[in-house]
Amino acid sequence: MVMRERAKEGTKLRHGIYYGTRYAIMKSPPLCPVETTVRIVGGRWKAAVLEQLFRDAQRFSELKRAIPGITQRTLSQQLRELQTAGIVDRTVHPDTPPRVVYAITPLGESLRPLLDAMCRWGKSHSAAMALKKIRASDR
Numbered sequence: 593m594v595m596r597e598r599a600k601e602g603t604k605l606r607h608g609i610y611y612g613t614r615y616a617i618m619k620s621p622p623l624c625p626v627e628t629t630v631r632i633v634g635g636r637w638k639a640a641v642l643e644q645l646f647r648d649a650q651r652f653s654e655l656k657r658a659i660p661g662i663t664q665r666t667l668s669q670q671l672r673e674l675q676t677a678g679i680v681d682r683t684v685h686p687d688t689p690p691r692v693v694y695a696i697t698p699l700g701e702s703l704r705p706l707l708d709a710m711c712r713w714g715k716s717h718s719a720a721m722a723l724k725k726i727r728a729s730d731r
Contacts, residue, residue, distance in 0.1 A: 629706070632674075632677045632679065632703075633703060633706070633707070635670070637659065637662055637666060637667070637670050638670055638673075638674065639707060639710075640659045640662070641655065641659065641667070641670050641671065641674065641680075642674070642679070642696070642700065642703065642707060643707070644658045644659065645680060645694060645695065645696045645700070646696060646701075646704055646707075649693050649694060649695035649696075650693070650694060651691065651692060651693055651694070652667070652668075652671075652692060652694070655667060655671075655694065671694055674700070675694075678697060678699050678700075679696070679697060679699060679700035679703065680694050680695070680696060680697065680700060681694070681695045681696070681697050682694055683695065
């Protein structure tokens with residue numbers, strides 16, 4: 593967290609919090625590896641975007657057409673987040689009009705086995721989950 597006011601002399605640090613200042617200052621605990629991964633690939637659309645980019649590098653409009661239901665704003669935001677994380681590479685070609693191509697990076701390619709495993713798990717457990725949903729709605 594951002595420190596709003598420096599700790600004054602005589603303040604004490606207990607469990608990551610400075611007492612005696614105007615604001616309580618807490619240190620962020622380190623993220624566990626699962627939480628880090630979920631922050632990168634979590635969300636409704638990122639898996640769909642990555643699935644398309646695993647096939648081949650694509651332009652924005654090609655991705656929009658290939659992912660039904662995604663809005664232009666959402667696709668742009670998801671690509672920006674993936675680019676910031678180093679998962680997707682954005683290349684601007686100086687044509688007229690400019691052509692932007694999105695491709696998976698080697699770091700992004702390392703996510704393929706993870707997403708494949710998630711897909712297998714979803715397929716093998718979808719029937720059980722649907723059955724639980726039906727039972728829950730009968731109550």
